[in-house]
Amino acid sequence: xxxxxxxxxxxxxxxxxxxxxxxxxxxxxxxxxxxxxxxxxxxxxxxxxxxxxxxxxxxxxxxxxxxxxxxxxxxxxxxxxxxxxxxxxxxxxxxxxxxxxxxxxxxxxxxxxxxxxxxxxxxxxxxxxxxxxxxxxxxxxxxxxxxxxxxxxxxxxxxxxxxxxxxxxxxxxxxxxxxxx
Amino acid sequence: xxxxxxxxxxxxxxxxxxxxxxxxxxxxxxxxxxxxxxxxxxxxxxxxxxxxxxxxxxxxxxxxxxxxxxxxxxxxxxxxxxxxxxxxxxxxxxxxxxxxxxxxxxxxxxxxxxxxxxxxxxxxxxxxxxxxxxxxxxxxxxxxxxxxxxxxxxxxxxxxxxxxxxxxxxxxxxxxxxxxxxxxxxxxxxxxxxxxxxxxxxxxxxxxxxxxxxxxxxxxxxxxxxxxxxxxxxxxxxxxxxxxxxxxxxxxxxxxxxxxxxxxxxxxxxxxxxxxxxxxxxxxxxxxxxxxxxxxxxxxxxxxxxxxxxxxxxxxxxxxxxxxxxxxxxxxxxxxxxxxxxxxxxxxxxxxxxxxxxxxxxxxxxxxxxxxxxxx
Numbered sequence: 001x002x003x004x005x006x007x008x009x010x011x012x013x014x015x016x017x018x019x020x021x022x023x024x025x026x027x028x029x030x031x032x033x034x035x036x037x038x039x040x041x042x043x044x045x046x047x048x049x050x051x052x053x054x055x056x057x058x059x060x061x062x063x064x065x066x067x068x069x070x071x072x073x074x075x076x077x078x079x080x081x082x083x084x085x086x087x088x089x090x091x092x093x094x095x096x097x098x099x100x101x102x103x104x105x106x107x108x109x110x111x112x113x114x115x116x117x118x119x120x121x122x123x124x125x126x127x128x129x130x131x132x133x134x135x136x137x138x139x140x141x142x143x144x145x146x147x148x149x150x151x152x153x154x155x156x157x158x159x160x161x162x163x164x165x166x167x168x169x170x171x172x173x174x175x176x177x178x179x180x181x
Numbered sequence: 182x183x184x185x186x187x188x189x190x191x192x193x194x195x196x197x198x199x200x201x202x203x204x205x206x207x208x209x210x211x212x213x214x215x216x217x218x219x220x221x222x223x224x225x226x227x228x229x230x231x232x233x234x235x236x237x238x239x240x241x242x243x244x245x246x247x248x249x250x251x252x253x254x255x256x257x258x259x260x261x262x263x264x265x266x267x268x269x270x271x272x273x274x275x276x277x278x279x280x281x282x283x284x285x286x287x288x289x290x291x292x293x294x295x296x297x298x299x300x301x302x303x304x305x306x307x308x309x310x311x312x313x314x315x316x317x318x319x320x321x322x323x324x325x326x327x328x329x330x331x332x333x334x335x336x337x338x339x340x341x342x343x344x345x346x347x348x349x350x351x352x353x354x355x356x357x358x359x360x361x362x363x364x365x366x367x368x369x370x371x372x373x374x375x376x377x378x379x380x381x382x383x384x385x386x387x388x389x390x391x392x393x394x395x396x397x398x399x400x401x402x403x404x405x406x407x408x409x410x411x412x413x414x415x416x417x418x419x420x421x422x423x424x425x426x427x428x429x430x431x432x433x434x435x436x437x438x439x440x441x442x443x444x445x446x447x448x449x450x451x452x453x454x455x456x457x458x459x460x461x462x463x464x465x466x467x468x469x470x471x472x473x474x475x476x477x478x479x480x481x482x483x484x485x486x487x488x489x490x491x492x493x494x495x496x497x498x499x500x501x502x503x504x505x506x507x508x509x510x511x512x513x514x515x516x517x518x519x520x521x522x523x524x525x526x527x528x529x530x531x532x533x534x535x536x537x538x539x540x541x542x543x544x545x546x547x548x549x550x551x552x553x554x555x556x557x
Contacts, residue, residue, distance in 0.1 A: 020362070024191050027364045035191070035362035039217060039300070060448030061523050062361050062441070 001056050003141055004064055006081050007131075008049035009073030009094075014128035017154065018071070019050035021132060022142065025150035026054045029143060034062045047076050054141065071135055072098065073114065073127060082107070092135055094127065110138050112176040118169060126169035133173020144174055189364040194332045194354060195220035197365050198288055201336035202260055203228055205370045207286070209235040209259035211248035213267065216300040217356035218290035221262040246271040246278075246287070253283050254393050256381025258340050262288035264356075265306050266297050269314060275349050276315025279410070280395035282380075284343035288336075288352045290359040293517040302356030303517035304440060307495035310353045311469045318407050320414050322350040322421070323469040327443035329363035335466070341372035346417055347380070353468060355491070357520060358441045418470035425464045426475070428454070432461030434534060435479055437500055438489045439465050442520065446489050449526035458534065468496070473503040480504035487511045487533055489526060515542050 005022065009015045019035050026033040037050040051067070053059045066089075070081040073094040082103055085091050090108040093100075096115030112134045118127040129151065136142040151166045185204055192200070199221045202210070210229055212222040222238065229236035235252075239245035245261045252259035263271065268289045278285045289310065293303040310323045322342050324335040335352055343350040382391055397403035427447060429435055436446040443464045453460040463479065463486075465472050479486070485508050488497045494512055501510050513529040515521055525542050 020191065023362060027189060027191050033191075033364065036357065037360060039356075039360045058447065059363075059444065060451075061445045061520060062357060063520055065519075065522055065524075 002053065002060060003055075003068045004051060004053040005069045005071060005135075006049055006051050006067045006084065007071045008047060008077035008081055009128075010076075011044045011046045011048045013048075013073050014125070015048050015073065016050050018128035018132055019052050021129070021147065021150040021154050022135075023052050023054075023150075024153045025143065025146040026052070028149050028153065029146045031055065032057065032059050034059045036062045047074070047080070049077065049081070069135070069139060071131055073131060075099065090138065092131070092138060094131060096127075110134065110177070112173070114173065114176070117172050117176055121165065121169055121172065123165075126166060129166050129169040130173035130176070133170040134176050135173075136170075137174045137177055144170065185367055185369050187366045187368050189366045191362050191364055192329060193220060193360065193362050194326075194329045194358040195290065195360070196224050197329050197332040198262070198336050198352065198354070198359075199224035199228070200367060201333040202286075202340070203232065203234075204367055205337050205340040206258050206374075207234070207260050207340065208257040209237070209249070209252040210261065211235075211237045211239050211245040211252070211259070212261050212263065213239050213242050213245050215242075215264045215267045215292075217292055217302065217359045218262050218264045218288065218354075220359070221288060221290075242267040242270040243274070246274040246285070249285050249287070250274060250278050250281070250283050253285055253343075254281070254382050256377035256383060258284070258286070258344070260286035260288065260340075262290065264290050265292045265294050265303075268306065268309070272309070272314030274315075275313065275321060276317055276319055277395050278349045279313075279315070279319035279321070280317065280406070281393045282347035282410075283349065283393070284340075284347055285349040286339050286343050286352070287349065288354065291353065291355040298517075300356060301518040302358075302360075302441075302491070302520070304355055304442065304491040305493075305495070305517065306353065307439070307468065307490070307492060310351050311471070311495075311499070319410065320348075320469055322346070322348055322417060323353050323467065324350070325353045325440045325466065325468050326358060327439075327441050327464065328365075329358070329361065330365040331466075332358065333365050333367055337370055337372060340370075341375070342417075342421060344375035344377060346413060348413065348417065353440065355440055414470070421467060422470045422472050422474075423466040424472040424475050425462075425466060427462040427464075429461035429463060429479060429484065431459055432484055433459045434485045434487060434530065435461040435463050436487050436489055436526070436530065437463045437465075437476075437496070439468060439496055442489055442491060445521060445523055445526060448523040449530060452523060452527050453530060458531075460530065465496075471499050471503070473499070476500060476503035477505065480507040483508060485509040485511070487513060487530055489513045489521060491515060491517060491520065513542065 023035040092110040094114040095111035210225045
């Protein structure tokens with residue numbers, strides 16, 4: 001069983017980091033995983049994305065045409081990647097910056113105000129981690145517990161003081177669809 | 182981030198190569214930035230300083246490779262890394278290093294060419310790596326990793342083989358492998374240290390002076406030198422040729438790829454097997470020396486081959502050479518950029534199993550393909 005994710009947003013929103021946390025979570029859970037970024041002449045404010053593939057067996061290909069899940073944090077990414085979601089797949093969008101539209105009727109939509117949830121924690125910088133919390137609440141194979149371990153691993157010893165804030169961001173993201181901010 | 186433990190870490194191919202070089206005992210790194218391999222230099226710029234080893238951001242790629250030649254001539258391990266168009270600048274030095282029998286280690290994380298090309302991943306430097314861009318009769322040892330774990334394992338092996346045979350050795354990776362992350366573990370450098378005391382330039386105190394040079398004014402000596410280099414490479418081919426085979430035993434048709442395309446042909450094989458098609462995979466680990474014998478033995482068993490590459494048919498020629506026209510050799514390719522998807526390979530192989538033609542696939546247009554008949 002193989003599942004892939006595209007994470008996308010503005011440069012500076014922490015998309016590559018969110019993908020890294022997700023991939024670490026899968027690795028710590030003992031799964032096969034790859035992470036592949038768009039790379040090259042990217043810039044702050046431009047769009048950025050990365051692709052995470054997780055599999056019980058060897059990952060088949062690192063970079064795919066379509067995706068099971070798209071996690072998008074801004075409007076441009078929504079417009080671009082809504083086209084690449086597989087039939088029956090799911091797009092999960094940050095409704096703080098993305099209009100709640102449904103241009104296709106063969107995929108699932110999840111809108112959560114990830115930016116507002118992050119702001120309520122005092123900083124928009126954790127929007128990316130909030131988004132992972134939302135992802136784990138709608139996607140069974142993404143474990144909240146291992147995401148927390150992934151965050152811890154990525155922050156490392158140096159930034160350990162940021163762990164409580166990020167854990168809170170994960171938890172609030174996970175609960176986002178149950179409660180309104 | 183990473184160390185010598187066996188614990189798995191999620192790491193980029195470029196960083197994996199860099200850390201493996203450190204573990205292998207690389208004392209000096211000389212390089213010049215270029216996408217998609219810049220992370221190798223970035224990583225080493227900090228780590229080498231911490232370890233009291235040498236990191237030099239050279240003035241050019243030409244400078245970098247010549248600095249490596251200077252460093253390794255003293256018997257220490259050293260390397261440089263670069264990408265396609267800049268590796269072209271190093272070809273003269275590789276010819277000299279081959280003649281001088283210097284254990285240069287060079288990493289090429291391929292991007293698109295010819296010319297400046299761009300940063301998209303590609304596999305277009307096979308010919309340059311395997312057949313050389315420098316003058317004269319020489320061969321590099323060329324290792325092609327297919328996963329991030331192999332970026333570690335083959336970097337270890339490159340340092341060992343370079344010194345063991347006193348031959349320049351290249352790790353031929355690609356932009357996809359350099360940029361992607363995957364779990365990998367490092368462990369200790371697994372090879373013995375090679376004794377370099379018989380040739381290294383360490384100062385002539387207490388012994389006769391040594392010279393390492395490639396100028397050969399004496400015709401007889403030069404003839405002998407070329408014979409010796411050639412003979413050395415025959416020994417390398419005998420001892421060090423490595424490859425992987427998957428499900429070839431009962432296969433009617435075998436997919437052949439190198440580097441990170443290996444993952445995609447294995448996945449395509451699994452899809453085709455599930456459809457009841459008897460498909461296998463073959464993957465050279467060493468591109469030079471190339472596993473001619475192993476491919477010939479597949480041809481002797483009557484298995485048709487399909488070469489899958491991100492170039493216009495470079496390894497294809499070696500595969501055709503290996504099978505001596507005994508079986509059909511078809512070709513599936515795209516020149517660069519988005520890696521051929523599993524679905525595209527499956528589609529192409531199914532067509533080939535019917536018609537035995539080759540195809541070049543445009544991105545995003547699986548069904549609209551141009552056919553060009555090409556039988557081995």
